[in-house]
Amino acid sequence: MTSATDWQGTVGRSWAQEWQRTDISFGELTPHLLAAIAAEPGRQIVDLGCGAGELSIAVAAARADAVVTGVDISADLVATASARATAGNVQFVMADATHWRPESGRPDLYVSRHGVMFFPDPPQAFAHLAAVAEPGARMVFSCFRKAAENGWAREIAGLLPPSEPPAPQRFAPGPFAFADPDHVRLCMAGWTDHVFAPVDFAYVAGAGADPVGEAMALFRRIGPAASALRTLPEPQRSEVEERLLALVEAHLEGGRVTFPAAAWVVSASSDHRNG
Numbered sequence: 001m002t003s004a005t006d007w008q009g010t011v012g013r014s015w016a017q018e019w020q021r022t023d024i025s026f027g028e029l030t031p032h033l034l035a036a037i038a039a040e041p042g043r044q045i046v047d048l049g050c051g052a053g054e055l056s057i058a059v060a061a062a063r064a065d066a067v068v069t070g071v072d073i074s075a076d077l078v079a080t081a082s083a084r085a086t087a088g089n090v091q092f093v094m095a096d097a098t099h100w101r102p103e104s105g106r107p108d109l110y111v112s113r114h115g116v117m118f119f120p121d122p123p124q125a126f127a128h129l130a131a132v133a134e135p136g137a138r139m140v141f142s143c144f145r146k147a148a149e150n151g152w153a154r155e156i157a158g159l160l161p162p163s164e165p166p167a168p169q170r171f172a173p174g175p176f177a178f179a180d181p182d183h184v185r186l187c188m189a190g191w192t193d194h195v196f197a198p199v200d201f202a203y204v205a206g207a208g209a210d211p212v213g214e215a216m217a218l219f220r221r222i223g224p225a226a227s228a229l230r231t232l233p234e235p236q237r238s239e240v241e242e243r244l245l246a247l248v249e250a251h252l253e254g255g256r257v258t259f260p261a262a263a264w265v266v267s268a269s270s271d272h273r274n275g
């Protein structure tokens, strides 16, 4: 589980400091998401949980006639995104997307790359987003499918000491919270006509001159190994680090460290008709 408080604190700060590496890790998914977004009309576009802003910036660059607003709950990530943006039609706002209201112009298209599965009360959040948008607004987002289908998560989890599973919670936020389409439909109160397009892609953990070093640097800060490496006492910490290095080396091929990853690109329409 990754809570809003985590994103406002250390997790958001790590993502802000590692934005080049996280953008590379999603590099093979992003074109699929951008293609799905390009097929949608929209002039007031809002990127939910925009993080360091790569998707917002790419959508704004592709659509000069649109205004893109990236909304994120992490001050560190909004500062990073704002510093990267140069185009006049993209802006970033620090806010909890589940209560955010547009200052002007109702959104007609919401987009998100792996942001919406972290909402603490998804039915409230999606109903609110439909209510503040244009009637019939569209939404396109990506999210991970099951952890078992995502080699990067499954294989890293297998290296870690067993931990107490969290108490079951119906709408627990987290990277795999939107893996099941039936559950996503339940979460998306106020939205209809869902389409779930599966995308299998290579999660690029490391590339460039030192792909193994890059992958280790990513996994020390982001993902399932990061908190274990931060909190485990010695010698367990060093043992995890050694096992992680062996795993990363085993996934080095063609100058990149990659792991199989599986996502949905989900699209839907608001069924809010009263404005």
Ligand SMILES: C[S@@+](CC[C@H](N)C(=O)[O-])C[C@H]1O[C@@H](n2cnc3c(N)ncnc32)[C@H](O)[C@@H]1O
Residues within 6 Å of the ligand: 004, 007, 008, 012, 015, 022, 023, 026, 048, 049, 050, 051, 052, 053, 054, 055, 071, 072, 073, 074, 077, 095, 096, 097, 098, 112, 113, 114, 115, 116, 118, 119, 120
């Ligand atoms: C996995 S990261 C994805 C970031 C970015 N979309 C990307 O693709 O790099 C999830 C993002 O959702 C943001 N987030 C989580 N809960 C949020 C909320 N209630 N309102 C706004 N942003 C939220 C986090 O701060 C984080 O930036």
